[in-house]
Amino acid sequence: HAHLTFVARDVPALGYEVYRVVPQKAFAAPHAWESASTRERDQGSIENEYFRATFNLWTGEMTSLVEKSTGWEALRAPGNVVAQEQDGGDLWQLYGNLNGGRNIAMTRPILLPDKTRSRFSSEWLGGSGHSADGPVFSEYYVSHPFANGTFSTRVRLYAGVRRVDIETQILNNDAHVRYRVLFPTTIKDGKRMDEIPFGAIERPQEQEFPAQNWMDYGDGAHGVALLNCAMPGNNVANGTLMLSLLRSAAITAYGFGGGYEPGVSSDSGLEMGRTLTLQYALVPHAGDWRDAGVSRAGWEINQPLIVRKETAHMGDLPARWGWLEISAPNVNVSALKPGRDGSVILRVYEAAGRATSGVSVKLQAHLVSVNEANLMEDSGREIVPEQDTLKFDLHPYEIKTFKLRLRPLENRP
Secondary structure: OOOOOOOOOOOOOOEEEOOOOOOOOOOOOOOOOEEEEOOOOOEEEEEOOOEEEEEEOOOOOEEEEEEOOOOEEOEOOOEOEEEEEEOOOOOOOOOOOOEOEOOOHHHOOOOOOOOOOEEEHHHOOOOOOEEEEOOOEEEEEEEEEEOOEEEEEEEEEEOOOOOEEEEEEEEEOOOOEEEEEEEEEOOOOOEEEEEEOOEEEEOOOOOOEEOOOEEEEEOOOEEEEEEEOOOOEEEEEOOEEEEEEEEOOOOOOOOOOOOOOOOOOOHHHHOOOEEEEEEEEEEEEEOOOOOOOHHHHHHHHHOOOOOOOOOOOOOOOOOEEEOEEEOOOOEEEEEEEEOOOOOEEEEEEEOOOOOEEEEEEEEOOOEEEEEEEOOOOOEEEEEOOEOOEEEEEEOOOOEEEEEEEEOOOOOOO
């Protein structure tokens, strides 16, 4: 038995690729892991061809993050520090209960955690901290107590992947608190961009908003994108990116008639005694978020490849196949599904806020007809495909839906 880790490169869009594991009688010696731990030193680093990250091995602080192509230091102070703050709010509002429009989070600044009333993961030590470097990925890991619970974090840099992957686990034993992870950047006077459905929008700083897959903070020369996996509470204040990881909250003031029936509680929202695993990632980059392909990075981490193990066998399908090819990297597919009338529905959108002409989508299928459609899938203008390829133009953030009719596969004996 063995655990295999490798980077699957350039897997076709909406398709698959087969990789074979072949045993060998003679093989080269495995790559020697280079490691550092708190037994020998206090600092350790990991890197790939894109980034180099340095850590305090005892606490889990990321003390440096360098974008290697330019030598730019992205952090002005330790990052990946988790703050535990008092939060007397309910399931809907931060810090306090609903009170007309007075306690709505978007009407008042949401600043950095108050150091006098918050506890930070960097204030606790753990002797398990270590960094290691291997042929597929480099990794840093630490685990230690935090408040009345525990904290652990694992940071990985994969060969060929332009992303800093982070997995943090928190065991919470405190009621009415929330946890935010902090990344203080070296960027001054930057702009904040949040992904929203089918686009992105500039939002004010010092306020927490839901961002769909990512938030980016940059000044045009450099930027840092913070990718989230189902944790939409994002904020920027004083050049620090913040992501809400966990809130321990319950219905506290509404009662019967305004919240829940007698004998029913919302105490499961306190998240007590549970270890939660939270995933997020950083993408430091040169230029702005469009040039860095942040939208695609957000999709990639939230739509990971699906792995299936099979024994070797004969088959009719090729070892590598993809449903379609799109010419423009800023055009994303949001849906490919059966239509209600035997057609196939393809929906795409422009993700970078840039008008794009001559977009081509080539399908690995025989196109009989193509019509533009509305969101109700009613047919509109006909498009004449060429060699199973449809071409069209997109305005910034435009959504287009197409109704495709495909030639049926021939019956096989």
